[in-house]
Amino acid sequence: MYYKSRSYRVFYILNVILLSLISISCILPLFHVLALSFSSGLAVSANLVTFWPVEFTFDSYNRTFGDADFLRAFYSSILRVFLGVSIGITVTVLTAYPLSKMESLKGGRAITWFFVFTMLFHGGLIPSYILIQQLNLMNTIWALVLPGALGVYNMILMLNFFRAIPKEMEEASLIDGAGHFTTLLRVYLPISMPSIATIVLFVMVGHWNAWFDGLIYMQKENWPMSTLLQTMIKVPDLSAKTVSDTDIADLTERTLKAAKIFIGTLPILLVYPFLQRYFVKGIVLGAVKG
Numbered sequence: 001m002y003y004k005s006r007s008y009r010v011f012y013i014l015n016v017i018l019l020s021l022i023s024i025s026c027i028l029p030l031f032h033v034l035a036l037s038f039s040s041g042l043a044v045s046a047n048l049v050t051f052w053p054v055e056f057t058f059d060s061y062n063r064t065f066g067d068a069d070f071l072r073a074f075y076s077s078i079l080r081v082f083l084g085v086s087i088g089i090t091v092t093v094l095t096a097y098p099l100s101k102m103e104s105l106k107g108g109r110a111i112t113w114f115f116v117f118t119m120l121f122h123g124g125l126i127p128s129y130i131l132i133q134q135l136n137l138m139n140t141i142w143a144l145v146l147p148g149a150l151g152v153y154n155m156i157l158m159l160n161f162f163r164a165i166p167k168e169m170e171e172a173s174l175i176d177g178a179g180h181f182t183t184l185l186r187v188y189l190p191i192s193m194p195s196i197a198t199i200v201l202f203v204m205v206g207h208w209n210a211w212f213d214g215l216i217y218m219q220k221e222n223w224p225m226s227t228l229l230q231t232m233i234k235v236p237d238l239s240a241k242t243v244s245d246t247d248i249a250d251l252t253e254r255t256l257k258a259a260k261i262f263i264g265t266l267p268i269l270l271v272y273p274f275l276q277r278y279f280v281k282g283i284v285l286g287a288v289k290g
Contacts, residue, residue: 037261038053038060084148088149088151092150100163158195
C-alpha cells in the first residue's frame, strides 16, 4: 500500500512537523496577549512576561469593562454581526436558490457571470463612499451591513450545494403541491446546514474583524470594536478616561490593550467550536461542482 512506503512516511512526518509549527506560530501570540492582560504593569514594563502571567491581576479587565467607549464599540460590533449574518444569509440563500435552477431560469447563466464579474471588478473606494453618502447611510449601522450583504463567493458556495441536491426531492415536493418557497424552506434548507453554518462563520468573522469601513463611514462615537482596536493599537492614547495619572505606574497601556484585544477575540473563539464541525463538509460539498 502507498501509505506504507518510505517516501509517504517521510512526507507524512514533514507534513505533521510543518503544520505543527504553523499552528504553534498562530496560537503563541494569543497566549502572549493573554499573559500580558493578566500581568501587572510593572512586570510588563520590565519585559518579564512571555506566555505566563507575572504578578497575576484582573486590573486591566476591571478597567476595560469600565470603559464606556469600549463597551459601546463592543455593542456596535455585536449589532453589526447580528444584522450582517441575518441579512447576509437571507440574501445569499434567496439568490443562490433560483440560480441553481439554470435549466429553467432564463438568463440564469448570464446573471451568475454578472455576479462573478462584480467579484473581480468593482467601483472602488470613492464611488462606494459617494454612494453611501447619497443614500444617507453615513454614520448608521446600515453603512457597515448593506454594502457587503451578498458575498459572491458565499453565493457560489451555496449555489453549488443546492445543485448537488437530487432533483427528485424537489420534484416530489412540487408534486405534493408545495411551491418553490415552501420547497426551499422545508426541503433544501434543512439539508443545507453544513453550507449555511460555513457561510455563517465566514460572514461572522468578516464583520467582526472589519475595521476600515467603520473608519470611513462612522463617527468615532459609533465605531465598531475592530475600528476602535485598530486605532488604539496604531495611535497610543495615554489620556484614556479610565486610566488616571496615578494608575499608570501600576497599569501600563500595554496591559489595557492586551485585555481589549483578548476580549475582542473571545466571541469568535467561543463560536468557532460550534461551527467548525460543519466547516470541512460545507466547503467540500459546495466545491464539488464548478
